[in-house]
Structure formats: C-alpha cells, structure tokens
Amino acid sequence: MSTPEGTSSTYTCPYCRQVSDGGGYSCTSCGAPVDIRLKVTKSGWAKQPPIKDMARIKFNRSTCQISGTQVPVAEFNLDGEDSIYFSHHVLLHADTKVRLEALKMGGGWNRILAGMPLIMMTAHGAGHLAISADHPGETLAIPLAHNHAVDVVEHRFLVATNNINYRWENSGVWFTTQDGDEQEWHYPIGQMMDRFSAQGGPGLLLLHGPGNTFIRDLSQGESILIQPDSLIWKDTSVRMHLHFEYPRGQYWFSSARWQAKSMWLRLQGPGRVAIQSVFEPPEMVGSIMNSSPATTHYW
Amino acid sequence: MDRIECQWCKAQNEPGRTSCNTCGAPLDQRNVVSDSGWTEAPRLRDMTEFRFSSSTCQVEGEIVPVAEISLAHGDSVFFEHHVMLWKEPQVPMSALNTGGGMKRSIGGMPHVVSVAHGPGRIAFSRDATGELVVLPLHPSMEIDVREHAFVVGSHSINYSFVRIKGLANVLHGGSGMYMDRFVTHNEPGIIILHGYGNVFQKTLQPGEKILVEPGGFLYKDSSVTMNTVQQNIRTGLMRHNMYLAEMVGPGRVGVQSMYHHHGHSE
Numbered sequence: 145m146s147t148p149e150g151t152s153s154t155y156t157c158p159y160c161r162q163v164s165d166g167g168g169y170s171c172t173s174c175g176a177p178v179d180i181r182l183k184v185t186k187s188g189w190a191k192q193p194p195i196k197d198m199a200r201i202k203f204n205r206s207t208c209q210i211s212g213t214q215v216p217v218a219e220f221n222l223d224g225e226d227s228i229y230f231s232h233h234v235l236l237h238a239d240t241k242v243r244l245e246a247l248k249m250g251g252g253w254n255r256i257l258a259g260m261p262l263i264m265m266t267a268h269g270a271g272h273l274a275i276s277a278d279h280p281g282e283t284l285a286i287p288l289a290h291n292h293a294v295d296v297v298e299h300r301f302l303v304a305t306n307n308i309n310y311r312w313e314n315s316g317v318w319f320t321t322q323d324g325d326e327q328e329w330h331y332p333i334g335q336m337m338d339r340f341s342a343q344g345g346p347g348l349l350l351l352h353g354p355g356n357t358f359i360r361d362l363s364q365g366e367s368i369l370i371q372p373d374s375l376i377w378k379d380t381s382v383r384m385h386l387h388f389e390y391p392r393g394q395y396w397f398s399s400a401r402w403q404a405k406s407m408w409l410r411l412q413g414p415g416r417v418a419i420q421s422v423f424e425p426p427e428m429v430g431s432i433m434n435s436s437p438a439t440t441h442y443w
Numbered sequence: 444m445d446r447i448e449c450q451w452c453k454a455q456n457e458p459g460r461t462s463c464n465t466c467g468a469p470l471d472q473r474n475v476v477s478d479s480g481w482t483e484a485p486r487l488r489d490m491t492e493f494r495f496s497s498s499t500c501q502v503e504g505e506i507v508p509v510a511e512i513s514l515a516h517g518d519s520v521f522f523e524h525h526v527m528l529w530k531e532p533q534v535p536m537s538a539l540n541t542g543g544g545m546k547r548s549i550g551g552m553p554h555v556v557s558v559a560h561g562p563g564r565i566a567f568s569r570d571a572t573g574e575l576v577v578l579p580l581h582p583s584m585e586i587d588v589r590e591h592a593f594v595v596g597s598h599s600i601n602y603s604f605v606r607i608k609g610l611a612n613v614l615h616g617g618s619g620m621y622m623d624r625f626v627t628h629n630e631p632g633i634i635i636l637h638g639y640g641n642v643f644q645k646t647l648q649p650g651e652k653i654l655v656e657p658g659g660f661l662y663k664d665s666s667v668t669m670n671t672v673q674q675n676i677r678t679g680l681m682r683h684n685m686y687l688a689e690m691v692g693p694g695r696v697g698v699q700s701m702y703h704h705h706g707h708s709e
Contacts, residue, residue: 197483198475211477213486214506214572215640215701219477232685237655237698239479240689244674263685272479276659276700280572280640 170199174285189358203348222269230303238273277352284351293341298334308347323430332372355422362413369408373423379415386438466577467493484642495633509568514561519598534563569637576636585665600632640701647692658702664694
C-alpha cells in the first residue's frame with residue numbers, strides 16, 4: 145500500500161510517546177497494541193493494555209518478543225553487538241552460546257541494607273535468552289530516549305539494555321512510629337528507588353507490574369494521592385511526599401496508639417506516573433513521630 | 444474423510460471438532476511459537492471436555508483451572524491428596540503403593556498418593572495462578588515431571604520417581620532431589636500437570652542444549668538428559684554460585700514462567 149505523496153502516516157503511542165508508522169498491530173517501541181481504543185477512566189487514568197502475545201519490540205539490532213499472558217516471558221533475540229542486564233533470579237532459559245557475566249556494581253552494603261538485588265548479570269549476544277518474573281502481572285516496556293530517565297520502585301525492574309545507566313538513590317519517603325517503648329522506621333515505597341537513564345542513544349527498559357497497570361500524565365502542579373505500594377514508576381520530574389489523614393481527629397479515645405489514620409503518597413506533576421492494581425496497605429500501628437516532608441489533614 | 448490432527452498431542456480428530464478429543468487443545472487455533480522455537484502450551488477453553496479410556500475430563504476456569512473428571516466403571520486416577528478439590532461421596536479411594544518411603548521423605552515428595560476409582564466424579568485444582576497442561580502418553584513413553592507439579596494421572600500409567608544426579612542439586616534445591624517419572628507400557632494414558640504462570644515447550648534435537656533456571660523446569664521426556672551447570676558470579680567482594688539446568692536433547696522440555704528460585708521452599 146502506498147502513502148499519498150506529501151503525506152506520511154505517523155502514530156504516537158499514548159503509552160510510551162514514541163513515534164512510529166503505526167503499521168503493525170503493536171507499537172514497535174513498547175509493544176502496546178495500536179488497534180484498540182485508548183481506555184481512559186473518567187478520572188483520567190489510562191489502562192495500559194497488556195502487550196499482545198508474541199508481540200515484538202525492536203531495540204538497537206535486537207528484538208524482544210513477549211509471550212504468555214499470566215506471567216509473561218520476555219524472550220530476547222540478541223544481536224552479537226548488543227547486551228542486556230538483569231537481576232540473576234529472573235533468568236528463565238538461555239542458549240548455551242549467550243555469554244553470561246556479572247555486572248560490576250558498587251554500594252553492595254547499601255544494597256543489602258535496602259533489600260535490593262545484590263547480583264546483577266549481563267547477557268551478551270548473539271543468541272536467545274528469556275526473562276520472566278515470579279508473580280502474575282504484566283510486562284511493561286519503557287523505551288527511553290537519549291538522556292531521558294525514569295524512577296522505578298525497587299523489585300519492579302526486570303531487564304534493561306546495556307546503554308541504560310542504572311543507579312539507586314534514597315527514596316526520601318519515610319516515617320517513624322512509636323508503640324510503647326518501640327520506635328520503628330517505615331519506608332512505604334522502599335528505602336531506595338532505582339533510577340534508569342539512557343546514555344549515548346535510546347534504550348529499552350522492561351518492568352513487571354503485578355495485577356493491571358494504569359498510567360497518567362500529570363500536568364504542572366497537578367497532584368494525586370495513591371496507595372504508596374501501588375507505585376511502579378514515574379518520570380523524574382514528578383515529586384512525591386507523604387500525606388496523613390486522621391478521620392477522627394488527632395487522637396481517638398485519648399489513645400495515640402489506636403488513633404485512626406491513613407497514609408497516602410502524593411504525586412505532583414509534571415510527568416507520567418504508573419500504578420498497579422495490586423498493593424499491600426501500609427502498616428500503621430503506633431503514633432507517627434517523625435516523617436519526611438508530609439501534609440496532614442484532620443477530618 | 445479428512446481428519447484434524449491436534450498440533451499439541453498429534454491425535455486425530457473427526458471433522459467439525461473445535462477442541463481435541465484427547466487433550467482438549469483448541470483445534471481452530473494455530474500453535475503459538477516464539478522466534479526461538481518455544482511453543483505456548485494451549486490455553487484450554489473454559490468447559491473444554493476430552494476423553495481418556497472410558498472416562499471424561501472437563502476443564503473449568505482460566506485463572507486457576509479445575510480438572511473435573513467423570514470416572515467410568517473400571518477406570519481410576521491417582522493424585523497427591525492435597526490437590527483434590529471435591530468428590531462425590533460414593534467414589535471409592537485407595538492409596539498407591541509408591542515404595543521408597545524414606546527416600547520420598549528426604550526428597551520432600553508426598554508419602555501418600557491417592558487413587559480414586561470409578562464410577563463417580565472428582566475434581567482437582569492447585570493453589571496458584573497457572574495452566575493445566577494435558578500430556579497424553581502413547582504406549583512405551585517415559586516422562587519426568589518436577590515434583591509436586593503433577594495434578595492427576597490415569598490408571599494405566601506407572602508412577603515412580605527418579606533421583607536427579609549431581610551434588611549441587613542436593614545442596615542447593617533447584618528442582619529438588621527427585622522427579623516424578625511416568626511410564627506407559629502397553630496402553631496409552633494421560634497425565635495432567637499444573638504449571639505456575641504460563642507454560643512453554645520446546646523440542647530439542649539430538650545433542651541440542653539449552654540452559655534452564657531449575658525453578659522454571661516443569662517436565663521433560665526421559666530421553667532428555669539434565670545436568671547441573673554452575674556459574675560463579677562475582678560482584679566486588681560478593682560471590683554467588685548460580686546453578687542452571689543444562690538440558691540436552693533429543694526430546695521435549697517444558698518450562699513454567701512463574702518459578703521458585705534457589706533457596707525458596709515450595
């Protein structure tokens with residue numbers, strides 16, 4: 145089929161913002177289907193459709209094929225000049241000709257303290273290897289343009305191309321509680337956050353989101369409250385801080401220990417945020433004594 | 444008259460059928476194969492029915508599927524007792540003599556394998572999201588299955604267990620010390636497995652090798668040899684020994700996408 149002279153067919157993926165010709169049945173950058181209508185809730189969350197079974201994503205000279213629907217497998221056909229890295233426990237199978245090595249990383253002690261994966265591996269082509277997570281959910285593909293970065297909650301990372309720089313930072317979201325004589329530190333989104341940035345060209349980042357995934361593009365200054373454990377990733381421009389609510393006033397029944405309270409994570413634009421439908425509610429026993437910057441509301 | 448061959452189990456079906464009479468795989472859909480040759484196990488449609496011996500099996504549900512078996516008189520099935528979901532009260536039960544009680548205990552395998560005898564209905568399911576994989580066995584076939592992965596087997600199948608050789612497997616878990624072995628002699632039979640997540644199968648050529656995370660291994664033809672390969676990984680002062688299962692053809696290998704990795708109990 146030819147394109148009329150002077151016109152060109154372009155398609156901007158609403159999930160990854162990458163431009164393609166839209167000719168296939170899925171976005172070549174992130175695998176999202178192109179032949180279905182964008183489903184946006186009345187409140188503005190777009191449901192990210194699962195990557196179709198056997199959809200192919202292209203990066204550099206290699207391809208990644210997503211197969212399966214419950215616990216999808218990302219199967220890479222690596223070119224001889226391409227390589228990827230991943231946490232060692234997500235490797236499902238590999239050709240014997242794929243070269244597997246450890247990724248050199250510093251800060252091992254901090255990683256142990258933060259409960260982050262200690263061993264990361266690189267796989268060098270040419271050959272096939274496959275990666276999968278160990279929870280039902282969706283594989284999320286995030287193509288990163290040169291110098292673009294995203295922040296990812298720990299334990300959501302699956303695999304990235306080697307030109308994506310990986311470092312981790314304090315999440316800056318914490319609070320302490322006092323229950324009797326015991327003081328406890330809490331990190332609702334984890335003590336650390338992973339930051340991935342593409343260097344020297346575009347790269348591909350794959351994450352695993354348990355349950356279903358929803359994304360939202362927050363405008364400048366727009367904010368939304370979410371369950372802290374539901375956050376998957378966000379643009380680095382999105383700021384976050386805690387928000388506490390006391391439905392029955394600061395103290396209920398004259399007891400700080402049993403006061404009714406709830407905690408939220410406030411995300412403030414501009415930028416994209418992605419959340420998952422599966423989460424664990426935060427533990428909230430005891431009085432909140434101290435916290436990172438937070439807002440409070442008494443009902 | 445042209446008959447329809449099932450792409451999964453190769454059984455012949457009469458024209459007009461939409462699912463295989465032997466394994467339940469959809470006949471009106473092509474096999475889904477990845478670029479590197481892994482075939483997705485067929486997703487059995489809700490309420491799909493297939494036959495074995497004189498009995499029938501109906502698969503219900505799609506997230507944690509249930510296998511509901513209508514046993515004919517003279518037929519029986521065996522299973523690990525904890526996978527039974529419900530049964531009709533009149534279905535007689537007995538225990539299968541597995542032998543090797545001490546070894547089975549050390550290997551973490553069930554002591555009691557139950558047998559349900561027809562006539563009557565009985566249903567089975569597992570405890571997590573996954574797929575039921577139906578493997579019809581022709582006469583004189585042998586297949587090895589990850590421990591605790593089999594849901595139910597038909598009475599014509601001989602059930603035993605084999606030890607995985609290699610000290611690394613003993614010390615480091617992986618797929619465990621033992622695997623279930625299912626053998627048919629003169630009669631065909633059927634086994635139904637449960638794989639966590641999605642299940643994929645690849646047929647290895649003679650001498651062809653593939654490395655598999657031991658926690659992802661689900662089943663293999665007994666002609667496929669399984670060796671433990673150690674990978675030493677160093678990161679600064681940290682050192683980690685990683686064990687992978689090297690599978691060498693010929694034969695089929697099945698993997699599950701949601702797996703139990705090293706050091707984690709099932």
